[in-house]
Amino acid sequence: MSSIRKILIANRGEIAVRVMRTAQRLGISTVAVYSDADAQAPHVACADEAVRIGPGPVGESYLVIDNILDAARQTNADAIHPGYGFLSENADFATAVQKAGLIFIGPDADAISLMGNKAAAKRRMIEAGVPCVPGYEDADQSDERLIKAALEIGFPIMVKAAAGGGGRGMRLVQDMDALKNALVTARSEAANAFGSDELILEKAIIYPRHVEIQIFADRHGHVVHLGERDCSVQRRHQKVIEESPCSIMTPELRADMGAAAVEAARNINYVGAGTVEFLLDQTGAYYFLEMNTRLQVEHPVTEMVTGLDLVELQIRVAQGEPLGMQQEDVSLKGHAIEVRLYAEDPNNDFMPATGKIAAWRPADMAHIRFDAGVVEGQEISPFYDPMVAKVIAYGDDRETARKRLVEALRQTALLGPATNRDFLVTCLEKEVFIKGEATTAFIGEIFGETGYTADPINHETVALQAVLHFIHDRQQALARAICVPDALKNFSTVGAVQTPYSLLIGEDTYDLIVSSAKAGSYQVDFNGEEDLPTIHVETHDNEQVHADVTLSFNVNNQICKSRAVVDANVLYHALQSSNQALFLSSTNQLIVTDDGVDGSAGGMVTAPLHGRVIDVFVQVGDKVEEGQKLAIVEAMKMQHEIFSEVDGDVVDVRIISDQQVSVNDLMIEIAEKEDEENS
Structure with missing residues (x-):
C-alpha cells in the first residue's frame, strides 16, 4: 500500500473544493491548478498550494496533460484526483499520471478507454449479458450506414456521441427528414467536446426514468453497489434534479439492477468509484445506458443516504486499501435531493450567463448542503460549464427533503448573472414531481415547446x-x-x-x-x-x-x-x-444611459452570449431568409445556432471561425428586404 501525502486536483470549481475538503480532513495536503480566468477562484484559495497552468480556454489549460504533470512535479504531489469532466475520463491522462510515478485516483486506463466509448462499452455489456437498448454501435460511420441503421432500428432514435456524455453530441430524432442535420450537428459538437466525432444510434425509449447505480470496487476483488439515484429530470439530456433513492424502486428491483451494475464492473476489472446508468421503462424493464468511470456530479445524494464519504473511499482504494464493507453492510436511510444551480437565463432559452457575482448568500439551514465553487466579486467566465453550485437537502422522507430544498433555494441569493434558481423551485413545486412521477419527459411536458417562462412580474x-x-x-x-x-x-x-x-x-x-x-x-x-x-x-x-x-x-x-x-x-x-x-x-434609466445594443434586432445580428465562433454560413452579398442559419457559437461546452430574424441581403460579416465574441458584439449585418406592400 502507498500512503498518499499530497493530492493535486486536476479540476476547478466546486468539485475541486469538495475533494480538498475531504483530503484536508484526512491530513493530506492539496494542490490546485488554475487558468488565468480562475486566478481568484475559491478552489485556488482553498488549496495548500496552487500552480498556474495556462490561459482561460480549457484547451490551453485544464486539458493540457503536460501542464498538469509539470504542476505535480513542481509541488512534489504524489497523487492526482481528476474530479469530473475535463480529463477525468481520459485514458491517456490516467496512463501519463501512472507513467510519471504518481497515483491516479480513479480506475485503470483500460477501463476508462473501454467504457469511455459508448459503442465499445455497449458491445462489452451485451457480451456480459447486461440488458442494453437496441441500436447501432459499429465502426462504419458513413452517413449511408447510419441512415440504413436508423431505418432498421425505427424512429424515434437517439443520436449520441460515442466518446462523451452530459448531453453534448446527443440528439433525439423523430423522422428521416431530421436525421441528416442531426448527424452533422452531433458530430460537430462531439468533436469539439471530446475530440472524436464517432456516433452511435439507439432506439429512443419513451417516458423512461434515468436511474443510475453507484458502484465501488477495490484491488482485492470486492465490488459493491451503494444504491441508486434517480436523475430523470433533465433538460437537453443534462441532469437538473437528482435524488436517492428512486421513488418507485422496490427492494427486488434494486437488488436486480445493483447486481447488473456489479457484474458490469467485475467484467472489466474495475477499480474505484463508478456509475452504471440505466434507462428504466414503465414496465420495470431496464437497459444499460453507459458507465461513467469517475465520481458523479450528483454523488452527494448517495453520501447523504449512506453516510459514506465517497471521496475518502476513492482515496483509500487508490492507496491499495480494501473497501472494508460487504454488500450487506450497505443501507440507505432517509431521502436526499440535489439541484444544480447554473448561471444561465431560463427566460432566454437557458443561455449561459456571465458577469460579476454581486452577492452570494447561500441559505443557512439544517440538513442543507451547499457544494459551491464561487465567491462574491468573482467573474463567471464563458470558458467553463455554467454550474456554480449544487444544493442538496436531506429528510427522513422524500417530501421533507423536497420542502427543505425549496425553502433553501428561496432563502438563497446569488445576485448578478442570471440563474436558474426560480426555474428549479418551479420544477420542485410541480405536482408530477411532488408525486414522484417525473420521467425524462418531465421538463418537455411541463414547459412545452417554448420552454420555461417566468411568471409575469406583478x-x-x-x-x-x-x-x-x-x-x-x-x-x-x-x-x-x-x-x-x-x-x-x-x-x-x-x-x-x-x-x-x-x-x-x-x-x-x-x-x-x-x-x-x-x-x-x-x-x-x-x-x-x-x-x-x-x-x-x-x-x-x-x-x-x-x-x-x-x-x-x-x-x-x-x-x-x-x-x-x-x-x-x-x-x-x-x-x-x-x-x-x-x-x-x-x-x-433616469440616471443611467445605455450605450450598448442588447441582443439582435432585425438585421443587426449580435452575439447572444460570450463564446467562440464554430462556423459561419454566410458571406457578404448572400441573400438570406428569416429562420436561415447564419452561424454557430460555442459557449460553456454547448453549441448555439444563430438564425436570421429577417429576409434580406448580407452587407457585413465581422466574424470568422474560431474567433472569440462577447455578448452583444455585432457579428453580421443584414439589409432588411423592404415590405413590398409598403414600397
Missing part, C-alpha cells in the same frame, strides 16, 4: 423594486451628509418627498413615482396608469440596501423579504414571499 414587485432604489439613493445621499437626525430623513417643506423612477426590468420599462412622508413608509404610483391604485410599502427593519441584510416589507398587506445590492448602477434583488421567490435586476 406591479407590487415592481413597486418594491422602486422603493429599494429610493432607499439606496437616500442611503448614498446621507452617507455624504455630516449628520442627519432620523426625524429629518424624509422631511420636506412641501409635503412628502417624491422621486420619479423609470425602471428597466428585463425588456420592460416602468415609470413610477415613490413618495415618502416618513422613514419606513412609502407609496408608489405608476405614471400613465390611472387604473392602478397606489401601492403602499412599509419596512420593518433598519433600511440599508446591501446583501448582508435581509429586509422585511409589507407590500399592500403582504409580507415579503428582500436581499438587495447595487453594483454599477444596477440593483439586484432576491425576493421571497409566501407565494414566490425570484431574482430581479433593474436599472433606473
Whole structure:
C-alpha cells in the first residue's frame, strides 16, 4: 500500500473544493491548478498550494496533460484526483499520471478507454449479458450506414456521441427528414467536446426514468453497489434534479439492477468509484445506458443516504486499501435531493450567463448542503460549464427533503448573472414531481415547446423594486451628509418627498413615482396608469440596501423579504414571499444611459452570449431568409445556432471561425428586404 501525502486536483470549481475538503480532513495536503480566468477562484484559495497552468480556454489549460504533470512535479504531489469532466475520463491522462510515478485516483486506463466509448462499452455489456437498448454501435460511420441503421432500428432514435456524455453530441430524432442535420450537428459538437466525432444510434425509449447505480470496487476483488439515484429530470439530456433513492424502486428491483451494475464492473476489472446508468421503462424493464468511470456530479445524494464519504473511499482504494464493507453492510436511510444551480437565463432559452457575482448568500439551514465553487466579486467566465453550485437537502422522507430544498433555494441569493434558481423551485413545486412521477419527459411536458417562462412580474414587485432604489439613493445621499437626525430623513417643506423612477426590468420599462412622508413608509404610483391604485410599502427593519441584510416589507398587506445590492448602477434583488421567490435586476434609466445594443434586432445580428465562433454560413452579398442559419457559437461546452430574424441581403460579416465574441458584439449585418406592400 502507498500512503498518499499530497493530492493535486486536476479540476476547478466546486468539485475541486469538495475533494480538498475531504483530503484536508484526512491530513493530506492539496494542490490546485488554475487558468488565468480562475486566478481568484475559491478552489485556488482553498488549496495548500496552487500552480498556474495556462490561459482561460480549457484547451490551453485544464486539458493540457503536460501542464498538469509539470504542476505535480513542481509541488512534489504524489497523487492526482481528476474530479469530473475535463480529463477525468481520459485514458491517456490516467496512463501519463501512472507513467510519471504518481497515483491516479480513479480506475485503470483500460477501463476508462473501454467504457469511455459508448459503442465499445455497449458491445462489452451485451457480451456480459447486461440488458442494453437496441441500436447501432459499429465502426462504419458513413452517413449511408447510419441512415440504413436508423431505418432498421425505427424512429424515434437517439443520436449520441460515442466518446462523451452530459448531453453534448446527443440528439433525439423523430423522422428521416431530421436525421441528416442531426448527424452533422452531433458530430460537430462531439468533436469539439471530446475530440472524436464517432456516433452511435439507439432506439429512443419513451417516458423512461434515468436511474443510475453507484458502484465501488477495490484491488482485492470486492465490488459493491451503494444504491441508486434517480436523475430523470433533465433538460437537453443534462441532469437538473437528482435524488436517492428512486421513488418507485422496490427492494427486488434494486437488488436486480445493483447486481447488473456489479457484474458490469467485475467484467472489466474495475477499480474505484463508478456509475452504471440505466434507462428504466414503465414496465420495470431496464437497459444499460453507459458507465461513467469517475465520481458523479450528483454523488452527494448517495453520501447523504449512506453516510459514506465517497471521496475518502476513492482515496483509500487508490492507496491499495480494501473497501472494508460487504454488500450487506450497505443501507440507505432517509431521502436526499440535489439541484444544480447554473448561471444561465431560463427566460432566454437557458443561455449561459456571465458577469460579476454581486452577492452570494447561500441559505443557512439544517440538513442543507451547499457544494459551491464561487465567491462574491468573482467573474463567471464563458470558458467553463455554467454550474456554480449544487444544493442538496436531506429528510427522513422524500417530501421533507423536497420542502427543505425549496425553502433553501428561496432563502438563497446569488445576485448578478442570471440563474436558474426560480426555474428549479418551479420544477420542485410541480405536482408530477411532488408525486414522484417525473420521467425524462418531465421538463418537455411541463414547459412545452417554448420552454420555461417566468411568471409575469406583478406591479407590487415592481413597486418594491422602486422603493429599494429610493432607499439606496437616500442611503448614498446621507452617507455624504455630516449628520442627519432620523426625524429629518424624509422631511420636506412641501409635503412628502417624491422621486420619479423609470425602471428597466428585463425588456420592460416602468415609470413610477415613490413618495415618502416618513422613514419606513412609502407609496408608489405608476405614471400613465390611472387604473392602478397606489401601492403602499412599509419596512420593518433598519433600511440599508446591501446583501448582508435581509429586509422585511409589507407590500399592500403582504409580507415579503428582500436581499438587495447595487453594483454599477444596477440593483439586484432576491425576493421571497409566501407565494414566490425570484431574482430581479433593474436599472433606473433616469440616471443611467445605455450605450450598448442588447441582443439582435432585425438585421443587426449580435452575439447572444460570450463564446467562440464554430462556423459561419454566410458571406457578404448572400441573400438570406428569416429562420436561415447564419452561424454557430460555442459557449460553456454547448453549441448555439444563430438564425436570421429577417429576409434580406448580407452587407457585413465581422466574424470568422474560431474567433472569440462577447455578448452583444455585432457579428453580421443584414439589409432588411423592404415590405413590398409598403414600397
